[in-house]
Amino acid sequence: MTQVTLLPHPEICPSGLVFEARPGRVLCDELMAAGVEIEHACDGVCACSTCHVIIREGFFALPIAAEDEEDQLDEAWGVTPNSRLACQVKVGQTPLVVELPRYSLNHAREHE
Numbered sequence: 001m002t003q004v005t006l007l008p009h010p011e012i013c014p015s016g017l018v019f020e021a022r023p024g025r026v027l028c029d030e031l032m033a034a035g036v037e038i039e040h041a042c043d044g045v046c047a048c049s050t051c052h053v054i055i056r057e058g059f060f061a062l063p064i065a066a067e068d069e070e071d072q073l074d075e076a077w078g079v080t081p082n083s084r085l086a087c088q089v090k091v092g093q094t095p096l097v098v099e100l101p102r103y104s105l106n107h108a109r110e111h112e
Helices: 027-033 067-073 105-110
Strands: 002-006 017-021 052-057 083-085 096-099
Touching: 002 027, 017 027, 027 096, 067 083
Parallel strands: 002 096
Antiparallel strands: 002 017, 052 083, 052 096
8 A cells, every 4th residue: 555645625524634546547536436536528538638737746756647647737837847647556566655735626617
């Protein structure tokens, strides 16, 4: 098992969370299994950017993002150099520290 630390998010997970994720599994699925209601409008097929996360620690242990993931990240709110789509990140052996952006594209549209 790999430790994932989710930093506090004011609405989705105000206290933050530390949980054990199964290596080889997709980060989005592992977050949801841990009770985190992360947006995932396309149901994890890399067709949107709603599951955008920022990998604060462990980023360089992840495989490089594919071109289709990079294309979707171009549409995300608040992208940083360490941004990834949770539906495309496979958990490895390296612990991860993950931040959920304040808004997702989906959330921003719902509240306009």
